[in-house]
Structures are given as C-alpha cells and as structure tokens.
Amino acid sequence: MIDSKVKSYLINKDVELKEKKIGVGVSGGPDSMALLHYLHRQKKQTPFHIVAIHVDHMFRGEESYEDALFVQRFCEERKIPFTMKRVNVTEYMERTGQSSQNAARICRYQFYEEVMEDKELDYLALGHHGDDQIETVLMRLTRGSTGSARAGIPFKRPFGKGEILRPFLCLSRKEIEDYCGEHQIEPRRDPSNEKGIYSRNRFRKKVLPFLRQENPQVHEHFQRFSEELRRDEAFLQELTADYMNRVMDKKQPGEIVLNIDSFSSVPMPLQRRGIQLILNYLYQEKPPSLSATHIENVFSLLTNPHPSGTLNFPNGLTIVRSYQKCYFHFSIKAPVHTYCFNLHGPGEIKLPYGGRITLEYTDKNEGDSCSDWLLLPSSLTLPLIIRTRKDGDRMTLRGIRGSKKLKDIFIDQKVPLHERKTWPVVTDGDGRILWLPGLKKYQETVQSHFDKIYILLKYIKQ
Numbered sequence: 001m002i003d004s005k006v007k008s009y010l011i012n013k014d015v016e017l018k019e020k021k022i023g024v025g026v027s028g029g030p031d032s033m034a035l036l037h038y039l040h041r042q043k044k045q046t047p048f049h050i051v052a053i054h055v056d057h058m059f060r061g062e063e064s065y066e067d068a069l070f071v072q073r074f075c076e077e078r079k080i081p082f083t084m085k086r087v088n089v090t091e092y093m094e095r096t097g098q099s100s101q102n103a104a105r106i107c108r109y110q111f112y113e114e115v116m117e118d119k120e121l122d123y124l125a126l127g128h129h130g131d132d133q134i135e136t137v138l139m140r141l142t143r144g145s146t147g148s149a150r151a152g153i154p155f156k157r158p159f160g161k162g163e164i165l166r167p168f169l170c171l172s173r174k175e176i177e178d179y180c181g182e183h184q185i186e187p188r189r190d191p192s193n194e195k196g197i198y199s200r201n202r203f204r205k206k207v208l209p210f211l212r213q214e215n216p217q218v219h220e221h222f223q224r225f226s227e228e229l230r231r232d233e234a235f236l237q238e239l240t241a242d243y244m245n246r247v248m249d250k251k252q253p254g255e256i257v258l259n260i261d262s263f264s265s266v267p268m269p270l271q272r273r274g275i276q277l278i279l280n281y282l283y284q285e286k287p288p289s290l291s292a293t294h295i296e297n298v299f300s301l302l303t304n305p306h307p308s309g310t311l312n313f314p315n316g317l318t319i320v321r322s323y324q325k326c327y328f329h330f331s332i333k334a335p336v337h338t339y340c341f342n343l344h345g346p347g348e349i350k351l352p353y354g355g356r357i358t359l360e361y362t363d364k365n366e367g368d369s370c371s372d373w374l375l376l377p378s379s380l381t382l383p384l385i386i387r388t389r390k391d392g393d394r395m396t397l398r399g400i401r402g403s404k405k406l407k408d409i410f411i412d413q414k415v416p417l418h419e420r421k422t423w424p425v426v427t428d429g430d431g432r433i434l435w436l437p438g439l440k441k442y443q444e445t446v447q448s449h450f451d452k453i454y455i456l457l458k459y460i461k462q
Contacts, residue, residue, distance in 0.1 A: 002176075009169075032127040035126075055084065109159075137225070279313075287314035298319060339387060355424075380428040384457075423436065438461060
C-alpha cells in the first residue's frame, strides 16, 4: 500500500494537509489520476479541500479533448470540484518559437497559477514520481546542467501565492501502476510517451530498465541524492552570495562590475556559482540558449593571462574584461558623444558622463594629487578647455623627454577601453594638454609663489 509510504513521506517533509486548499494537476494519465484518487481518499480521514485542474493542449484534437472529459466524469462521480482550459499550444509555439514540450509546460503552469490565485489555494499537487526524478537528474547531467538544476525535481517550491507539492516522489512508476490496478482506475494513455523522438522517453525505455535491474529501489537513492544535493547547493549559494558582495565594485539593474583580483581569492567551488549568480541577477528572464558553456566562457575570460577581451551573450548582454575589472552590462545602442567646454575663470563644469571639474583661486599652497592641481596663473593661458580625446593627442610629462600618446598613457594606467572615449582632457587656451584628471599632469607641482595666488583645479569623479 502506498498510503502509509506517502503519508510518512509528507510527515518527514513537515507538510500538514489538514484544512488546506489543494489544487491537483490532472492530465488523465496514471500518475495524476492516482494522485487525485489518493488525495480524495485521504480527505475522508484528514479534512482538506481539493480541486482538480486540467489543461487540454489540443495537440491530439478530439483524442485530447476526450482526456478532459474523462477527468471531468471521474471528478463528477466523486463530487470533486473540476476546472479546465483548452489552450492552442501549437499557435503559442508559432508565436514564441518554443518547443512543443516547453510551450505546453508554460501554458499549463500559467493556468495552474490563475486557478491557484482565483481559488486561493495553498498547494498545487503534481504527480511526479521517483522514476521521473531519475530521468530528470540523468538528463540534466547529460546536458551539462550546473548548480541546483542537477538536483532534479524539488519536492516543494514556491509557486504563485502558494507552493507546489510532489507527494509521489517517494514512489516508483510500478507502485503507481499497481495502485491504479488495485483501485480499478483505468487512466488515459498519451501515445507521445512512447515516441523515441523525446529524450525523456529514451531514458525511460533504455536506461531505467538497466538501473532497475541493478537495484529495484534505485528511485529512493536518486531521491536521497537529489535532496542532499539541493541542501548542499543551498548552503554553497549562501556562501557564494556573501563572497560576491565583497568582490563586486558595482551592482545595479543591468550592470555589474567585478574586481578580478578579489574574485580570484574566492574559493574555487564558489567561483562558477558566483558567475551564475551574476547572470541570474542580470537576466530578469533566463534565455533558453544560456547554458553551462557560457559560464565556462566567462570563467576563461577572467582567468586568461591576456588583460582584455569581450563576450557577447544572448539578449544583448556584453561582458568586457579590461585589466583587473570585468564589466557585465547590456549593450547600449546610443553612440558616445564628444564634448568640449571652456572655463574662463572660477566655476564648475559638469561632465556629460559623470563627474565634474572645478576651478577656483586660492592663497593656500595646498592640494596636489591626481585629482587636485595647484597651478601658477602665469603658467597657462585661459580659457581652460575640457574635452574628449582626439586622434593623435600627445602630452608632455614630467620626467620624460618628448611627449607621449594619450592612448599609451591610458594603457599604462590601465584605464578600461569603454572609459577612454569619455575621459576628460584639460588643455589651456593654446591647446597644450595640461592634465588627464586623476591620471597625469603636464608640469611639476607648484611649491611657492611670491603673489600667494594660485589656480586650484579639482576633479570629482562620480
């Protein structure tokens, strides 16, 4: 009898059905019919409310509609509330480009969520069982899934305003078939379950019989493996989130800046999870084409000895490495605009791409860093010109003979490629490049001056 087995399983999972409202997803097949029958019987001992939910995907025309009528009659005979919806999944596939299985699942779960909200259900019970778990774990391992995806089907997860439950994960397919035979349930059979074009069916027909021959209770071991892996993964994810918060220089919707030096100190088991965490954060809806290969590509970019590189990911996500920074952002189509401003005297220029430059007169001989510069009024010609870089720009630096290209200065200072086009260049009225704010200056710092009046330039980078 599966009754005691399932009841013990639910107790072990700390699930109490008493006084709960439960929707049951029912296709008409053996698994879902057995689950509906089981819950209907249990409610005689433990008071709770159930409603059967059916979705006709309209793949098989009249035959699939007959599945719906079969479930409806089954419910009417037992006075089980029943609700259904017919969805033209083929039309949805043409509109979205989804595969038949993905499209059917999306449409089905959309209706489940609608019913859960409308009827204020606590749980959605689904008939997945232990053999489904084996198939799912093996399929995902074969496809190269990572993280918690390798753990297969969760027993419980949030869904809508309630939760999904899978009470039959402790059972094998044979136990469910035996239950149907014992209670004279004659379920509907979907012919597509026999087609070899679906990978799940191939695992079911060729791999599971071998595993069952090796160990008849293999589904219990896979379920235990799934639960242990899910617990381990939850702990590792928590550690990963903590570490990643320390190594990200910037985090906002649509953009993350990663410090590669700090990231390299993160324990290796957490690094790939950290990349996955970044992608999950940036993608509001994960593209179907995103796979473990993409994570490996990011990891290779971060660990490559070459200081720069670019990756283009689905849906316009661009990943740019520039020295020890890695920038994750969605491509911005707008071109970078040049700018040019004049400062004839004391004042402030707000830079279009963030930050500002100020000019003031002072009698204090203070302030000489990369972001503050004290100048003699006699050493320059006003107005000061603040502009973006031009091709061929060169600058004379203290301590070297001749001049140096701004491009080479940016490279030496490890300025990211995407910042070089908008970095401010300060010249005097004669066009002589005086200052790359925050980076390099034209002349020596002023130590003293008989008039005690200086020009103080400040660069505030946001």
